[in-house]
Amino acid sequence: MVSERYNRTDTSVTGQALRILARRPDAVLVGASGTPAVLPQRTLKERGYAGLIYQTHGVANPDFLRVGGKDVEGTLLPAGPILVAEQLPGAFPSKRVALDYIQRYEARYGIGSYSTFGAHAWDAWLILKPALERALKKADPEKDLAAFRSALRDEIEATKGLVATHGVFTFSKEDHLGLRFEDAAVMVQVEGGRWKLIRTFR
């Protein structure tokens, strides 16, 4: 194991890449978000690394593919299932909601414009809207703001089995993440400049 650091403003990561390659690794994980994640991968390729390269869900936007081009072919990453919504098996719970979101988003901003990040905000709204409606029935924020806030928290914690674009949310007093791993992550590979689903964990 070897771990090296770099900045998004770095213009060269040759030193780090050489140090990693000197250990002859089977796989390299790049922890970065967006297009600055391309440079280390390109440097590794240029220095002759042919092993596995993993990225994180931080790169799941179209710009990563645009800047990376041929250099990021074969990259493996775990991502929210919406990234490959149309390739998901029909029984995958969030498939329908995800496709609906993509259709609405692309109708507004153009084909191929969506990324997983906007979908997180959409999910937040899907959770918040019914919780807000229920909380408004219990307390009036104009009269008693503190009571309304705790009512809203209780209603969000009471959310059960809400199907969203990134998975199925079931909150409780203890669980404020609300997601189960099997529904919320899939493995994706870059193939021919596109995201390709390679496995789900269900």
Add this chain to the structure above:
Amino acid sequence: MDATILGLLFLDALQNGVVYGLLALAMVLVFAVTRVILVPIGELMMFAPLSLVWLQGGKLPGTLWLALALGVAWALLTRGRGALLPLLGGAGLFLLFLLALKAPPVAYLAALLLVVYLGVATYRVFFQPMRAASPEGEHRGATVLAYLIMAVGLHVAYQGLGLVFFGPEQFRPAPLVEGEALVGLSWQGVLVLLFALAAAGGLYLFFRLSLYGKALLAAAESRLGARLCGIRPEEAGMVAFAIASLMAALSGLLLAPLINAAYFMGFMLGLKGFVAAILGGLLSYPVAFLGALLVGLFESFTSFYASAYKEALVFLLLVPALLVQSLRARAVEE
């Protein structure tokens, strides 16, 4: 650590070092002539490839409107026939951009001239009025500190505008030449090295042979003396800014396919060029260039041995340099 790794690190250091060197030369030149520490040079450097990418994508970049707006301010500040230069230059720039939308090879020239125009307009609109307004009178100019504050402000503003114009992600224009010359050095990297060599040589010849170059040297040596010889300091300042922005734009265009251009990429490059310029005492061109190579070497080896502390270690180079400088400092003309 074996010979291969050593060689690759040296090549990496050389490629980074010459870019810092070019920026350091530009900074020393601008500082010598105008006493301005050109912090926003990194932004000017990134505006060139980003504008190019926008043009190649068939869109007019926001930097064009910024340059034209500054050009109008420049024309308003200059009364009489002097206003023709910014107006005609701005109109020419606009036409060149329209042409570049139709003919892609022109885009390189358009991006280059845009940055030069922007650089000169920046000097004329922001720095020169400070010079005239300073209490010491026009021949002394504002203090180095006042210029520095303005320069940092411009850096923040231009970086913010870069985010507005070009978005948060990086862009990679196609390299002019593909492939690797030898292991660890791409042909594009060779171009960068050749350009650095040509630019350093060109600057040397410019200062030795051309009248403008000699006038710049004179203005850098003594402002009052240069004025008495009929050299207008504002013109010298504009020429210095034009050369500095030309060097920044050219190195930005050549470098972008290697490092991926983005609005935030310029600052660190500029800062390391500044460290190199400080190693040369903001005075000496050859020492600044050698300092830049040292910064590149230091950076390359620290990124290998202690990548987490790379930036801190590189900027630590400033401490001994400043110590030496302040020990042997004489009173600097402000």
